[in-house]
Amino acid sequence: GFATSPGITEWQGDSLREELRLALRIWPRQNDTGGFFIAVLEKGTAVSPTTPSDNTAPLDIEREPWLTILCERYGFTPAQFSSYHLFRWSRKRLYLAQQHHLPPSKLNADTIGLHFMNVDGKYPKLTTAAAMIFGHLATRNTIDLEPEQVANYVARHDFKISATQASHCTGTGYIILRYQGFTMGVGVYRAHVGLVESLYPKGWIRENIYT
Structure with a gap:
């Protein structure tokens, strides 16, 4: 089987959330893998939705003509991308991010979201990563x-x-x-x-x- 160690609620003198005792820790010596820590955090219903503030930067939204091209070529529907922003991050690349994502204005981000399409050629091309996510x-x-x-x-x-x-x-x-x-x-x-x-x-x- 796949060997694991239980989660911990204390580390180097600091107390951690009690729920982390339900997490799993995986070590190279147990399964011949790299070591990593798995925890799933669920957002409670009482959490208020995030609203824009002065510390967030607007995205240069550019859904068309790219969404129409994708739908015509692959049979996607616009509704399948309704929860995402499509935006330019460079002349050659179109990126995708969840609509609730609010990039900070005071940091120079290298990239934001998923590199979704290359749009500098005669025909725009879906990236491999985007195809793996939406190809089904x-x-x-x-x-x-x-x-x-x-x-x-x-x-x-x-x-x-x-x-x-x-x-x-x-x-x-x-x-x-x-x-x-x-x-x-x-x-x-x-x-x-x-x-x-x-x-x-x-x-x-x-x-x-x-x-």
């Missing part, structure tokens, strides 16, 4: 992969797909790739040759995953 909601321009194709994808190799696999694709362009119900990321589908170009992040490349 897509209803078109998705492809379900076979094991050998997954190996090619994570090695950043191009690969062929069958006409059956491409049945949800509307033509050449960016697609969302899945395997056994899990979103792997994005690629480019070349409809005229039945080829997928892997856009798996270069820093994540894995070779020979089945050997």
Whole structure:
């Protein structure tokens, strides 16, 4: 089984919240893992909603045309993004954050929220991270992969797909790739040759995953 240690309510002479006794601590020596601490905190119903103050900075909201492009390409619905802000953080990048997120005005944040889309090219591209979060909601321009194709994808190799696999694709362009119900990321589908170009992040490349 997965070995754990109980949570603690005291640390180096300081008292901690009593609820932390229900948390779990995991150590490398127990499971051959990195050490970390897990605690789930639930917000009580009596907590008042956060309201803007002079210490928060407004975001440069820019939902369109990006939301329409996504919905047209992947079959998303606007309602699926209704609780999020889409905003520019640079000329090339569109970011996403929960609407209740209020960035501080007195700190120079490197980034805020999730890098959601690259918008500097001819066609905007969903990031791998965004695809992994929202890809299960897509209803078109998705492809379900076979094991050998997954190996090619994570090695950043191009690969062929069958006409059956491409049945949800509307033509050449960016697609969302899945395997056994899990979103792997994005690629480019070349409809005229039945080829997928892997856009798996270069820093994540894995070779020979089945050997």
